[in-house]
Amino acid sequence: MYAILLTKRPTPMYAFEPPTRLTSVFETLRREIVAGELRPNSPLIELDLAERFEVSRTPVRESLQRLAAAGLVVPRKRGWAVREFSTEEIRENAEVRLALEGYAAGLAAIRASAAQIAELKAIHERRLALHSSNEKMRVKTNREFHDAIMVASGNGRLTNAIYHSGQFYFNAPIARAATGDELALGNADHELILSAISQRNADAAERAMRAHIKRTFAVFWRLTGKDVAGPPDVA
Amino acid sequence: MYAILLTKRPTPMYAFEPPTRLTSVFETLRREIVAGELRPNSPLIELDLAERFEVSRTPVRESLQRLAAAGLVVPRKRGWAVREFSTEEIRENAEVRLALEGYAAGLAAIRASAAQIAELKAIHERRLALHSSNEKMRVKTNREFHDAIMVASGNGRLTNAIYHSGQFYFNAPIARAATGDELALGNADHELILSAISQRNADAAERAMRAHIKRTFAVFWRLTGKDVAGPPDVA
DNA sequence: GTATGCGATCTTGTATGCAATATTGCTTAC
DNA sequence: GTAAGCAATATTGCATACAAGATCGCATAC
Numbered sequence: 001m002y003a004i005l006l007t008k009r010p011t012p013m014y015a016f017e018p019p020t021r022l023t024s025v026f027e028t029l030r031r032e033i034v035a036g037e038l039r040p041n042s043p044l045i046e047l048d049l050a051e052r053f054e055v056s057r058t059p060v061r062e063s064l065q066r067l068a069a070a071g072l073v074v075p076r077k078r079g080w081a082v083r084e085f086s087t088e089e090i091r092e093n094a095e096v097r098l099a100l101e102g103y104a105a106g107l108a109a110i111r112a113s114a115a116q117i118a119e120l121k122a123i124h125e126r127r128l129a130l131h132s133s134n135e136k137m138r139v140k141t142n143r144e145f146h147d148a149i150m151v152a153s154g155n156g157r158l159t160n161a162i163y164h165s166g167q168f169y170f171n172a173p174i175a176r177a178a179t180g181d182e183l184a185l186g187n188a189d190h191e192l193i194l195s196a197i198s199q200r201n202a203d204a205a206e207r208a209m210r211a212h213i214k215r216t217f218a219v220f221w222r223l224t225g226k227d228v229a230g231p232p233d234v235a
Numbered sequence: 236m237y238a239i240l241l242t243k244r245p246t247p248m249y250a251f252e253p254p255t256r257l258t259s260v261f262e263t264l265r266r267e268i269v270a271g272e273l274r275p276n277s278p279l280i281e282l283d284l285a286e287r288f289e290v291s292r293t294p295v296r297e298s299l300q301r302l303a304a305a306g307l308v309v310p311r312k313r314g315w316a317v318r319e320f321s322t323e324e325i326r327e328n329a330e331v332r333l334a335l336e337g338y339a340a341g342l343a344a345i346r347a348s349a350a351q352i353a354e355l356k357a358i359h360e361r362r363l364a365l366h367s368s369n370e371k372m373r374v375k376t377n378r379e380f381h382d383a384i385m386v387a388s389g390n391g392r393l394t395n396a397i398y399h400s401g402q403f404y405f406n407a408p409i410a411r412a413a414t415g416d417e418l419a420l421g422n423a424d425h426e427l428i429l430s431a432i433s434q435r436n437a438d439a440a441e442r443a444m445r446a447h448i449k450r451t452f453a454v455f456w457r458l459t460g461k462d463v464a465g466p467p468d469v470a
Numbered sequence: 471g472t473a474t475g476c477g478a479t480c481t482t483g484t485a486t487g488c489a490a491t492a493t494t495g496c497t498t499a500c
Numbered sequence: 501g502t503a504a505g506c507a508a509t510a511t512t513g514c515a516t517a518c519a520a521g522a523t524c525g526c527a528t529a530c
Contacts, residue, residue: 017310020483022300047511056485058293061513065257065297069304075252078492078511092392095342096335099393103334157327158334161396255513281482291515292482313481313522 021055026063028053033072033082040084044073070164094217097165098210101146104153104162105193105209106202112152117198120148124194128187132180145190149197149209182219189215256290261298263288268307268317275319279308305399329452332400333445336381339388339397340428340444341437347387352433355383359429363422367415380425384432384444417454424450 017023029049032038049060064080067073073080085093112120127141150159189212196204252258264284267273284295299315302308308315320328347355362376385394424447431439 022483045511057512058484058486062297062300062483065300066304069301089392092390095338095390096393096396099334099338100331102338103330107330155327155330157324158331161331161400165396257513280480282480293514293516296483297513 020059021053022059022062025049025053025055025059026066029063029067030070030072033067038082040082042082043076044080044082046079090220091217093165094213094220097162098213100158100162100165101150101213102206102210104150104155104158105197106206107155107158108149108152109197109200109202109205111154112197116148116152120145120152120194120197123148124190127190132183138183142186149193152197182215185215186212255294256288257294257297260284260288260290260294261301264298264302265305265307268302273317275317277317278311279315279317281314325455326452328400329448329455332397333448335393335397335400336385336448337441337445339385339390339393340432341441342390342393343384343387344432344435344437344440346389347432351383351387355380355387355429355432358383359425362425367418373418377421384428387432417450420450421447 029038029044038044044064046057046060046064050057053060064073068075068080072083074083108116123141123144127138127145130137130141150162153159189208192208193205193212196202196208264273264279273279279299281292281295281299285292288295299308303310303315307318309318343351358376358379362373362380365372365376385397388394424443427443428440428447431437431443
């Protein structure tokens with residue numbers, strides 16, 4: 001149900017860029033930060049990284065500039081450190097995602113082609129047919145479902161923004177597992193979203209998606225044990 | 236009425252970073268791209284820039300990496316060029332902004348302090364009292380109004396995302412002037428938004444803000460002469 | 471006039487050098 | 501034992517060097 005938060009997808013931002021040492025270092029560091037392999041606040045020493053990647057400091061430094069612009073590393077008095085996100089910041093990101101993905105669902109209700117809606121239905125069916133222990137496929141179909149809606153929104157930049165707003169949850173302790181109840185509710189949410197999109201009801205689709213994402217983050221709050229209010233009800 | 240699109244505000248992303256040649260080059264280029272002084276698709280030659288800024292290629296290259304991550308320059312077969320935004324991309328950005336700023340207005344209705352609401356009212360009053368020829372103050376009060384709502388949303392990242400989504404309109408031919416009718420409608424929009432926030436009606440605030448932004452972009456479409464459908468009605 | 475080769479030039483990607491400054495750790499005074 | 505001072509070290513910001521590859525222009529062939 002929460003797989004989209006764990007998706008590793010190459011950012012399309014540099015689609016036509018030839019691979020260089022810089023891009024390789026950047027992608028690797030990005031993945032490691034996002035996956036939590038590099039712990040928050042650990043300092044990033046240029047020379048160490050250069051040694052590790054067997055390159056000179058130049059491509060390392062340029063990678064760090066990209067990471068900085070992406071908000072994944074923060075400046076220290078000297079050099080950079082892996083950014084740490086507070087619970088408060090995670091809540092803020094949840095709200096951004098809520099705003100964006102909810103809107104995307106509404107757009108999808110308006111713009112989705114018949115084929116796209118059929119595809120969405122097919123994904124949902126596949127998901128319902130899964131055995132409850134099949135976590136891998138559950139993760140996969142969830143991602144597919146959300147991705148298909150983003151695509152159907154007909155807005156590449158919105159898709160991109162949603163993707164980036166997802167990055168920021170990885171630093172937090174992440175739970176892949178939700179309770180059986182939570183999973184069932186998630187499926188019911190998908191059902192509602194799909195139904196609203198099929199009926200071309202943008203308003204309902206947006207509300208359903210917001211409720212769904214809110215539920216996702218409620219699991220986060222529960223698992224992290226932090227008493228942070230989720231995004232309030234809007235619309 | 237459209238001033239927020241022209242706002243130049245330092246991005247808080249690198250707040251604690253000491254000024255260096257890199258940051259100076261980056262800020263200058265960023266401003267010039269966003270302001271349209273560097274034309275879309277013009278190639279950015281490292282050596283030329285280095286010469287112009289009287290620095291070596293190193294800080295120039297690192298600036299370009301940041302600009303690339305910010306989406307302001309795009310890779311070419313060789314080097315970088317100022318990014319050009321198509322009408323389609325501008326529409327996409329408008330939708331992102333609609334989603335974000337609408338949601339921010341909804342949050343503001345829930346979270347704004349009494350003082351923040353009073354401030355919002357004061358800004359609106361100042362705006363209404365302006366002489367119609369006072370374009371400068373009209374621009375300023377508009378920015379203040381929108382900024383105050385973003386602050387009242389209590390979500391720094393949302394604010395930041397809205398700010399960044401604004402960058403991308405600068406490349407397009409920009410009109411500062413709207414017709415008298417459009418200005419009046421803009422003020423009426425503000426009135427509605429303010430009223431909804433005062434009454435703690437998140438749903439109404441969000442709808443009002445969406446309508447307002449949609450109207451803003453309608454002016455864009457009119458001025459650019461492009462027949463692009465604005466964002467559809469959602470919520 | 472147009473196309474083709476080919477060399478000169480331009481531009482980038484990467485490595486390295488160097489000076490400035492932050493940090494560390496040791497020594498010494500108390 | 502703790503604090504202060506100071507020298508050694510680590511690390512960065514920037515400049516420069518150089519090779520690889522793209523691009524351009526010109527000469528030549530047709």
